[in-house]
Amino acid sequence: MTDVGNAKTAGAASAVAGGAVVPPLVVEHVSKGYEVNGEIVPVIGDLSLTLREGEIVSIVGPSGCGKTTLLNTLCGLLSPDSGRIRWHGREVTGQPQNVGYMLQKDLLLPWRTALDNAMLGLEIRGVAAAAEAEDRSRAMLDQLGLHGFADHYPSTLSGGMRQRVALARTLVHEPDVLLLDEPFAALDFQSKLLIENDTASLVRQGRRSLLLITHDIEEAVSLADRVIVLSKRPTRIKAVYDIALGAERTDMIGLRQSPEFSHYVRRIWADLDVVLQ
Amino acid sequence: MTAEVDAGMARSTGASTPIPDTAARRRRWKRLRATALVLATQVAILIAFLVFWGHMTSRNSAAAFMFGSPSAIGGFLLQMARDGSLWRDLYVTGSETLLGFFVGNLVGTVIGLSLWYSRFVSRVVEPFVIAIGSIPIIALAPIIIIWFGTGLISKVAMSTLSVVIVALVTSYKGALGVDPDQINLMRTLGASKFQVFRKLVVPASLTDIFAGLKLTVGFALIGAIVGEFMSSSEGLGHAIFKAGSLYIIPKVFAALVATIALALILTFIVGKIERLLMPWRRL
Ligand SMILES: Nc1ncnc2c1ncn2[C@@H]1O[C@H](COP(=O)(O)OP(=O)(O)OP(=O)(O)O)[C@@H](O)[C@H]1O
Ligand SMILES: [Mg+2]
Numbered sequence: 001m002t003d004v005g006n007a008k009t010a011g012a013a014s015a016v017a018g019g020a021v022v023p024p025l026v027v028e029h030v031s032k033g034y035e036v037n038g039e040i041v042p043v044i045g046d047l048s049l050t051l052r053e054g055e056i057v058s059i060v061g062p063s064g065c066g067k068t069t070l071l072n073t074l075c076g077l078l079s080p081d082s083g084r085i086r087w088h089g090r091e092v093t094g095q096p097q098n099v100g101y102m103l104q105k106d107l108l109l110p111w112r113t114a115l116d117n118a119m120l121g122l123e124i125r126g127v128a129a130a131a132e133a134e135d136r137s138r139a140m141l142d143q144l145g146l147h148g149f150a151d152h153y154p155s156t157l158s159g160g161m162r163q164r165v166a167l168a169r170t171l172v173h174e175p176d177v178l179l180l181d182e183p184f185a186a187l188d189f190q191s192k193l194l195i196e197n198d199t200a201s202l203v204r205q206g207r208r209s210l211l212l213i214t215h216d217i218e219e220a221v222s223l224a225d226r227v228i229v230l231s232k233r234p235t236r237i238k239a240v241y242d243i244a245l246g247a248e249r250t251d252m253i254g255l256r257q258s259p260e261f262s263h264y265v266r267r268i269w270a271d272l273d274v275v276l277q
Numbered sequence: 278m279t280a281e282v283d284a285g286m287a288r289s290t291g292a293s294t295p296i297p298d299t300a301a302r303r304r305r306w307k308r309l310r311a312t313a314l315v316l317a318t319q320v321a322i323l324i325a326f327l328v329f330w331g332h333m334t335s336r337n338s339a340a341a342f343m344f345g346s347p348s349a350i351g352g353f354l355l356q357m358a359r360d361g362s363l364w365r366d367l368y369v370t371g372s373e374t375l376l377g378f379f380v381g382n383l384v385g386t387v388i389g390l391s392l393w394y395s396r397f398v399s400r401v402v403e404p405f406v407i408a409i410g411s412i413p414i415i416a417l418a419p420i421i422i423i424w425f426g427t428g429l430i431s432k433v434a435m436s437t438l439s440v441v442i443v444a445l446v447t448s449y450k451g452a453l454g455v456d457p458d459q460i461n462l463m464r465t466l467g468a469s470k471f472q473v474f475r476k477l478v479v480p481a482s483l484t485d486i487f488a489g490l491k492l493t494v495g496f497a498l499i500g501a502i503v504g505e506f507m508s509s510s511e512g513l514g515h516a517i518f519k520a521g522s523l524y525i526i527p528k529v530f531a532a533l534v535a536t537i538a539l540a541l542i543l544t545f546i547v548g549k550i551e552r553l554l555m556p557w558r559r560l
Binding site: 072075076077095097099100101103105107109110111112120121123124125153155 | 456458459461462463464465466467468472476477480481483555557558
């Protein structure tokens with residue numbers, strides 16, 4: 001295999017090695033445990049998965065099975081006990097480049113306005129001149145329906161709007177891969193549908209990849225190309241569903257009423273039920 | 278894609294359209310009235326207290342000697358203001374306090390925040406901080422006067438020592454209290470440790486730092502006055518000490534009133550600076 005240079009250029013060009021497209025993220029036999037009172041408690045048993053370019057993959061699993069742990073391991077905040085994580089074909093020490101990370105908590109900095117929060121990543125990386133960073137962030141806020149709120153402090157925004165600011169912060173530096181951990185769990189149904197819709201189309205437009213952890217099976221099925229169901233600890237993959245509902249899912253409400261949709265939802269429910277018993 | 282959502286959100290929140298003038302004015306008026314009510318109640322309590330005090334001491338000369346009377350205290354305040362000693366003492370004690378407050382908080386906060394950097398250093402330092410913090414400052418006063426003389430420096434040193442440990446502990450607590458998820462987020466955005474420190478830890482600790490600042494106004498003042506008790510030729514502590522040893526109790530109270538006024542003014546200024554530095558908290 002040829003050396004693909006740094007991860008950033010590799011991502012942009014979706015590096016080609018021997019003619020095959022290298023997927024942005026490959027996870028091979030990763031395991032991870034926590035040390036509690038001197039004993040290792042295994043959390044992730046043995047987990048392998050691949051996230052391809054332009055693909056949306058949802059992960060569902062029982063509470064406490066290690067979904068957040070998995071995500072933190074993938075983006076280098078924790079290191080795996082065994083196994084390999086390859087970003088664009090390379091193992092990375094520390095944080096991978098060009099990855100967007102977002103949690104259920106919006107984690108906005110209260111002393112920064114919506115705009116300054118959205119700009120945080122650009123500012124830290126120093127990638128763009130201040131004026132350009134501001135323009136890009138403003139445009140991203142506008143695109144997410146926050147026109148006119150750029151100068152508001154987070155404390156004056158609604159929960160849904162704050163989550164949109166957090167999404168703008170995640171998307172504005174144009175990451176190849178998004179790792180989202182129950183990002184919309186705290187929102188009401190209506191805001192959730194709208195923001196899901198926006199996220200999916202921004203991801204698909206930019207041919208980005210998205211790994212979405214969620215408790216909401218309908219959310220998982222309606223957005224993803226693939227749904228991965230995890231087992232209880234020590235976590236393994238219990239089932240994988242390829243969701244054949246077409247990539248162009250413009251009518252989210254209509255989609256949710258289709259028989260195929262309910263079929264997937266019922267089967268995933270059944271999987272999780274077995275796990276819970 | 279989001280055009281319709283846009284319009285819908287902006288309309289439904291209503292925050293983008295200015296609040297009608299009358300509603301804004303009514304709210305401001307309401308807030309003003311609430312503040313006025315608080316102030317009026319405070320003044321009423323003070324007056325009731327002074328009237329009660331005056332009443333109890335007016336019929337009993339022994340009580341008047343022991344406790345002073347409001348009118349005698351007022352008289353001394355006036356006299357001290359006229360002969361200029363009040364302003365001189367306020368200036369002396371005020372500058373000792375301010376210097377001690379400033380140096381103590383600066384040193385304490387810088388050390389406290391930097392302890393966030395290294396778990397190793399903070400663990401090494403912790404027992405020493407606790408040990409130093411438990412020393413009663415008064416016990417140090419004689420040594421400090423031997424080291425720094427009887428002038429300004431020794432009072433500033435006393436004041437600084439009274440402040441520095443509190444400032445260190447509150448700012449370190451603030452830095453430790455930063456949400457670990459927030460730190461993780463900064464790291465995934467590519468932040469270096471220094472960037473996490475500067476863009477997250479320092480501003481996130483401001484609330485605790487200011488809580489420490491307000492607390493240490495009093496400590497700085499106590500330090501300065503204890504220093505003046507030990508040996509001095511001017512300042513409010515000196516005035517209190519001198520009047521006390523001459524049994525002029527109303528004059529002791531007069532100097533105390535001036536001390537309280539000084540503390541209130543300094544606290545007020547700290548509050549103003551806090552609001553200036555943390556505009557997002559006003560909302
Ligand atoms: N820092 C830690 N130290 C020890 N154990 C931990 C730690 N973090 C998580 N765990 C344990 O690891 C397990 C997995 O936690 P994790 O947060 O990854 O679950 P999750 O699948 O994200 O759960 P949820 O769906 O509720 O968000 C839990 O049982 C938890 O108690
Ligand atoms: Mg979780």
